[in-house]
Amino acid sequence: MKPVLLALLAWLLASPVWAPVAHAVDDPSEMLANPVLERRAEQIGDRLRCLVCQNESIEQSSAGLARDLRHIVRQKVTAGWTDRQVVAWMVARYGTFVELRPPFEAQTLLLWGAPVLALATGAAVVGIGWRARATAVPLPPLSDTERARLDRLTGP
Amino acid sequence: MIGRRQVLLGLPLAVAVGGGGISYVMLQRMERGTYDPHGVPNPLVGKPVPHFALPPLGAGPGLASAELHHPGRPVLVNFFASWCVPCVQEAPELMALHDRAVPIYGIAYKDQPDAALGFLERHGNPYLRVATDLPGRTAIDFGLYGVPETYFIDRGGIIRWRWAGALTPDVAHDQLAALMRTYA
Numbered sequence: 620m621k622p623v624l625l626a627l628l629a630w631l632l633a634s635p636v637w638a639p640v641a642h643a644v645d646d647p648s649e650m651l652a653n654p655v656l657e658r659r660a661e662q663i664g665d666r667l668r669c670l671v672c673q674n675e676s677i678e679q680s681s682a683g684l685a686r687d688l689r690h691i692v693r694q695k696v697t698a699g700w701t702d703r704q705v706v707a708w709m710v711a712r713y714g715t716f717v718e719l720r721p722p723f724e725a726q727t728l729l730l731w732g733a734p735v736l737a738l739a740t741g742a743a744v745v746g747i748g749w750r751a752r753a754t755a756v757p758l759p760p761l762s763d764t765e766r767a768r769l770d771r772l773t774g775p
Numbered sequence: 776m777i778g779r780r781q782v783l784l785g786l787p788l789a790v791a792v793g794g795g796g797i798s799y800v801m802l803q804r805m806e807r808g809t810y811d812p813h814g815v816p817n818p819l820v821g822k823p824v825p826h827f828a829l830p831p832l833g834a835g836p837g838l839a840s841a842e843l844h845h846p847g848r849p850v851l852v853n854f855f856a857s858w859c860v861p862c863v864q865e866a867p868e869l870m871a872l873h874d875r876a877v878p879i880y881g882i883a884y885k886d887q888p889d890a891a892l893g894f895l896e897r898h899g900n901p902y903l904r905v906a907t908d909l910p911g912r913t914a915i916d917f918g919l920y921g922v923p924e925t926y927f928i929d930r931g932g933i934i935r936w937r938w939a940g941a942l943t944p945d946v947a948h949d950q951l952a953a954l955m956r957t958y959a
Binding site: 670671673683684687688691710711712713714716 | 813815816817818819885910911912915916917918920921
């Protein structure tokens, strides 16, 4: 049994869930020489959705458009733009959809509110159940006629 | 009066019916092409054409945003590439629009000029004029995320509609025709 568990543990640890996010910068010349600026560019890129692969960030994707957007992020960062300015530039072209972490606004109210809504619904269900149990009137014991009928039905 | 039992039985049924209804509408719209779950919204719809100046594909003048700021009549801007399969698919529809005298400007996206010219020779040239966007930067300013994409620009130079993917006869008939009527 133990080897099986160990193997399972090893498999879990090796699974991509725990692995650090892999970056798809397949050409080192894409990276900025200044490590501070490069780090900032990567952090911005990690927050931006690749419009082609949609569930990857532009730093993870190897799509052509993602490469172009990575390049633009690095140009803007080198030019002294703030993180907020770079993200705003992307949002002006691709909408808030380009942000992997959607902003809190009227359109995303249900999205961000869903966990609260789910918790409230669960709490309400539990609360109603408790109250029903607390206010339940205990059943009166069987009357003589009922007992006689039960004996007749379950008799030998 | 409705009892507790009815509520407990009816609630899951109501949720199922409601969810089913929403799914049905979504599937219907997907079939008609008015809803695409992978679609990227375009914030430029309702805004003026972004600034750009592109060199021509082959001989002749290029294309600049200044010309599209007051075109005086509704025009289409179509991004295409010779390496793009749905572009081949939509070529006959673009030619049909060309035959109906719809002005279309073409922009070759990230395509070698020779390859793009070869594409127009093979599949027909429906364009009033063709420019080339080799680095793909103008396309990004339009919010493009793939080829082909088609933009409808009204007489005042405002982007009114964007279609991502091949322009099918259905799309041209249902959506484009309505736009042409609205903004004629």
